[in-house]
Amino acid sequence: MLNNSLFADFSRQSPKGIIIIYIKLLYKVLKATWFLLFLFLQKFSKINDDTLIYIYVGIGVLLIFILIRAYLLYKNFLFRIDENHFVLKEGILKKKNTSISFDRIQNVNFKQNLIQQLINVYEVNIETAGSKDTEIAIKALTIDKAEALKKELLQVKSTVEVVEREQLKPLLKINFKELLKVSLTENHLQNLMVFAALVFGVFQQLNDVFKGFNSEDVLDNYTDVNPGDIFNSLFLFVILFLLLIIVGVLSSFVRILLFHFNLTLFIREESFDITQGLLTKKSIILSKGKVQSIIVSTNPIKKKLGISFITFKQAVSGKVKKQQHKLIRIIGCKAEQIKTIKELLYVNDSNESERYVPNKYFIFRMYFRSSIGLLLVNSIILFLIQDPNLLWVNLLFIPLTLLLIQMKYKKAFYQFNEELLIFGEGRVETHLTYLPFFKVQNIKIKQTIFQKRKNVVNLILQTASGKIRIPCIEKERAIKLYNYILYKIESNKESWM
Amino acid sequence: MDYFKNNLVNQLPDISELTFKRIHKDYLKVLVLTTLVVFLVLFLGVFFLKKNVEIIANFEYVNYFYFLLSIIFLLLLTVFSIGFSRRKYVLREKDVTYKSGVLIEKITTVPYSRIQHVEINEAPISRIFKLASLNVFTAGDSSNDLVIKGIKKEEALKIKEFINQQIDA
CATH class of the missing domain: 2.30.29.30 (Pleckstrin-homology domain (PH domain)/Phosphotyrosine-binding domain (PTB))
Known part of the structure; x- marks a missing residue:
């Protein structure tokens, strides 16, 4: 050979x-x-x-x-x-x-x-x-x-891998209609941010060039809006809001189209075979053993439509910032497809085990931190901007914060069976991380002096693809898990990367 | 879950029942000396800025800087001396563990089978006391590896040799 x-x-x-x-x-x-x-x-x-x-x-x-x-x-x-x-x-x-x-x-x-x-x-x-x-x-x-x-x-060790693509039936094939469905239910706010950052970057560069021409007022003129009456500014606000929504949806759509066009997922003996992309077509063979953890994510609307997306996490190299391209994302998965993928990766997943939730201290800490944040915002308004009218934002901020904290607390949980840890988190979106214990590379327990009084700790599991932090769990249980995970790693002979 | 609790845990080696080893006592001197050097530089910096830069010299609270620096200095020294006895490590057959921390207590364990390489570093002031730090690296996004500072250099070399043997085994 x-x-x-x-x-x-x-x-x-x-x-x-x-x-x-x-x-x-x-x-x-x-x-x-x-x-x-x-x-x-x-x-x-x-x-x-x-x-x-x-x-x-x-x-x-x-x-x-x-x-x-x-x-x-x-x-x-x-x-x-x-x-x-x-x-x-x-x-x-x-x-x-x-x-x-x-x-x-x-x-x-x-x-x-x-x-x-x-x-x-x-x-x-x-x-x-x-x-x-x-x-x-x-x-x-x-x-x-x-x-x-x-x-x-x-x-290629097994001859099975040589099977031609044509003979395989794809587990998942996303057509244009489904792509549309997925992109409409994306996190538009996030996509809007990405788009805004992009525009801002270009704008900065343009501004530099125009400054070279000694005519910076070319661009500045547009920002010179006359301070009109309240009705006018409200109208402008609504228009701006609608515009932002449209831009957000559009940018989600473009992003999904560019990266995930014609997504096809084949299952092979030892690997996943993924093809996707419009301008840059990517074909990825992801061997099962190299997957460190998977994250199954969904949001309320996607959940209604019965779709979620899976992120496969692989080992990242060194301290490279460009981790994004190592994240392989499969969008538009139906429940049974997720089940298939999970079963392929983790044999021992089916038995339902008890769910544990973080200690009450977790939600208390969130309340405490947010009230400090709100206090800060309010004192900035009062003492630096000195415009008491702005204090009305509290009407929006306080309920929103409370809601988000409640949601975050409700979504946080962890459960495990003999081989696998399942960790749930998220606010509006729901992310479920599946991590086999033996993939962990080092394990850490952290406890602040405030946590010590409540006897809770944070458990941090470091893998080759990043860390998973389980916040505020009872110390006793954390130590049990710590010992058990170490036992799992040290008694394992499989390769983990 | 009962299965897990009843049958496995009782037999598992327990991390909370280990006897840890303290790091070398000379390392406290290293810590104090290093902080002293850093704050000396800071004090001198403020002093020269006050002498030479007009804006700062005219700033009426300038002397508070010295006060603030001294407070931070003393706080750091206190934290170091309280925390020093908590810096402990232990090597087991299959993993290495380090714990430390005053305000935030931390304990980290890295199994030998996941270690990519081991490094020994000697900082200038540590070298005076023949002390070294042992850095353990794992693969991938390894921002959170294990570092044991302030052990005798011979000890560090021995540990490194031991870990290398365990990795190869």
Whole structure:
């Protein structure tokens, strides 16, 4: 098997990779210089012909330089398989040699962005649980080569895995109608925030450019609203509110469409096979053993429609901030599909065990913290803004806070059987985390001096994919769990990552 | 759940019944010295700012800064001396445990089978007393690993060797 490996010798990407690298470099340059280009277009008519020629030649030279660079990058990107290591050589002047042993490879995923879809090549991502330097992306491979590479990297042990996709029946396939249903029931407020952050970022950049033109009033004029009468401002408020709702719903819809278009989930012997995405099509093989925990989430409206979404959590590498792409989310799951997935991952899930709720101290602490927060807001209004009319916000704030605290307390619980911890949390949304005990990496009990008087503690379970914090549970029970989880980890021989 | 309570727990090794080992007593000196150095720098900083920056010199409450700093300094020293005797660790056959804390009491256990690597660090002031800290790392999002500060360097090396053996076993 080793000798007739397709990749025993160094091989390159598909020659089409030059295009991908070229476009990527071009995009980088454009991103860094777009305001120069903007300036250029703005003053286009004022530039005389001689200078124009220089500029064109300059751009031409730059384009050719990028092309040469792309070619060299392609030429110097070599990879091979050496016994049970994946070896990568890259770099034009600064050579870099990376070698990853097979058992450190978490996953091999395929990805296709718009351009890769157009020229029909696949990007192969090799994920490891190590530091972020060992995340490898091979930008362009033909499908045959990509499949072959994956097969060798993951050392397909069972022949069952080779079953062609066409012969499998998907467990879950989301069509456009369902996608719409899901996106309408999303957390629009959250999506609105994301969108607002995006707009704000662009706005900042634009503002910087306009400042360069010495005409900042261009944008500021729009914010110069005359202080009209109450009716006017109320009207404006309603319009703004409606507008925000529309933007929120739209941004949820766009986000869901971009990431989850055509979501298909296949079940294989040892893994889940997931494909989704509109512009960037992602194909992910998620092996069951590598799933650290799953979170099943829903909200009141979704619950009415009988749908929820599952988040699969895998080991994240080092202290990388970009954890988002390691979270694999399956939207629009029906109850029986969730049941199937749970049964596939955790055999021993069926027996209903007793639910434990956090100690009363938990809700007391929330009341205490929120009243401090409210007190702070009120004193800011009174002493800093000095506008007593604003105190009316309390009419909205206080009931809302009380409601949210009640909801949070009601949703917090934990239960467990011999192998599995189930932890529930959430306010409006409900999140249920399923964590097999042996996946825990370290375990901690924390107790503040206030908690000590009530004899409650926080139990913190750290896994390779983040931590789970069970707040304010009785100390006695926490210690029992602590001992039991340690026993579970230490007596376990399976690999947990 | 009764099954779990009755049959398993009674046999399980109990973390609350372990005899923990204290860290080396010299480490208290290290803590005091380090705080002293930090606050000396802070005091000098305020002093020079007051001398050279006009806005601060004209600020009428400037002397309160010294007062505030002294209070924080004394508070820290108190917390350290109360908390020092609570910094304890224990190694078992299959895991390592560390506990500490005055205002927030913490206890952490890392099983050897989940340890990725072990590091020994020597901070400048610790080195005077031949003390070291033992850092234990696990895989993935490992912001919350276990650190035992203030043990003799030979001891730390021994523990490191022991843990490495247990990982390989």
